[in-house]
Amino acid sequence: MTTVRPDPVSAALAAFSPALPLAIGCSGGADSTALLAACASRWPKQVRAVHVHHGLQAAAEDFLRHCQEVCDRLDVPLTVLRVDARAAPGESPEDAARKARYDALDAYARAGGGDAARPVRSLALAHHADDQVETLLLALSRGAGLAGLSAMPARWQRGGIDYHRPLLGVPGAALRACALAYGVGWVEDPSNADERYTRNRIRARLLPALEAAFPQFRTTFARSAAHAAQAQEVLDEVAAADLAAVGVPPAIVALQALSAGRQALVLRRWLRQVHGTTPDAAQLQQLQRQIAACTTRGHRIHLKVGSGFVLREQGVLGWYNSGVLPPAS
Numbered sequence: 001m002t003t004v005r006p007d008p009v010s011a012a013l014a015a016f017s018p019a020l021p022l023a024i025g026c027s028g029g030a031d032s033t034a035l036l037a038a039c040a041s042r043w044p045k046q047v048r049a050v051h052v053h054h055g056l057q058a059a060a061e062d063f064l065r066h067c068q069e070v071c072d073r074l075d076v077p078l079t080v081l082r083v084d085a086r087a088a089p090g091e092s093p094e095d096a097a098r099k100a101r102y103d104a105l106d107a108y109a110r111a112g113g114g115d116a117a118r119p120v121r122s123l124a125l126a127h128h129a130d131d132q133v134e135t136l137l138l139a140l141s142r143g144a145g146l147a148g149l150s151a152m153p154a155r156w157q158r159g160g161i162d163y164h165r166p167l168l169g170v171p172g173a174a175l176r177a178c179a180l181a182y183g184v185g186w187v188e189d190p191s192n193a194d195e196r197y198t199r200n201r202i203r204a205r206l207l208p209a210l211e212a213a214f215p216q217f218r219t220t221f222a223r224s225a226a227h228a229a230q231a232q233e234v235l236d237e238v239a240a241a242d243l244a245a246v247g248v249p250p251a252i253v254a255l256q257a258l259s260a261g262r263q264a265l266v267l268r269r270w271l272r273q274v275h276g277t278t279p280d281a282a283q284l285q286q287l288q289r290q291i292a293a294c295t296t297r298g299h300r301i302h303l304k305v306g307s308g309f310v311l312r313e314q315g316v317l318g319w320y321n322s323g324v325l326p327p328a329s
């Protein structure tokens, strides 16, 4: 096997020093196959592969077969996780598949990759610079706030495992070149060509236009996402401190003392962290109007917010699931 390591993948891997053993999430596509080949060459005997079998597409068996062939060739052990990725009513098939995949990968990582003697310590995914731009454009298309505009983080920790996306600075085309240089093929996901999916339309139509208009767009968009992520960190800190100050459940007088922006932040945090629900922009605006108007004992608040209702309960706000509303007072 050739040991050529073409740039910019080699540059990205030179800056990548995961705790070993390292597992690579392998779909059988070009990106993760390239990452697997490059990591297996860099850390022989220290790399594992994990493939989530969604069983949704006819091509699922091709993906699995390809992963097995590549792993045999690279002398990398492969773990296959079979999941039920059928979408719940109202859920998009892609979201259901993504959630099932991340849940399965989390469970695999928490279990040390099934190797008690040498448990996996990190897990890497092959998202690249084009994926990052697509994620940012998708966030803009939804009118997302800073959290969405932060796009995908390059690393995070969960359950004692480090997760990495070491290729976020590498264009997709470089990964295909890398896979070819290592002499490994890949399976094309037939759904990638389906322009009914917004992400695929962005890839097929917008990225070439951006390439022509702003050749540096991958780098500059990534910089904007990094600025957004840093600002979001500060906002999270402010929201956490404000939530501690207004209390849980939040005191209305304390909420009224905050600026509109901080009040919105703290309400979102309260609803998400304590009640696991997210208000839409119109609901939040309406709730803030009601909080401002709440200057008399008799002012009633009863608003649909997220998956339930916000009610005034004397000096504080309460949130109830639609099914368990308290009796009207």
Ligand SMILES: Nc1ncnc2c1ncn2[C@@H]1O[C@H](COP(=O)(O)OP(=O)(O)OP(=O)(O)O)[C@@H](O)[C@H]1O
Pocket (backbone or CB within 6 Å): 024, 025, 026, 027, 028, 029, 030, 031, 032, 033, 050, 051, 052, 053, 054, 101, 124, 125, 126, 127, 131, 189
């Ligand atoms: N079925 C899977 N099993 C394990 N890991 C996966 C699977 N699907 C995706 N991943 C991981 O998540 C990354 C991003 O997945 P996504 O489907 O967004 O990209 P992709 O363009 O299909 O990537 P690839 O070319 O590697 O298939 C993949 O590169 C891979 O590391």
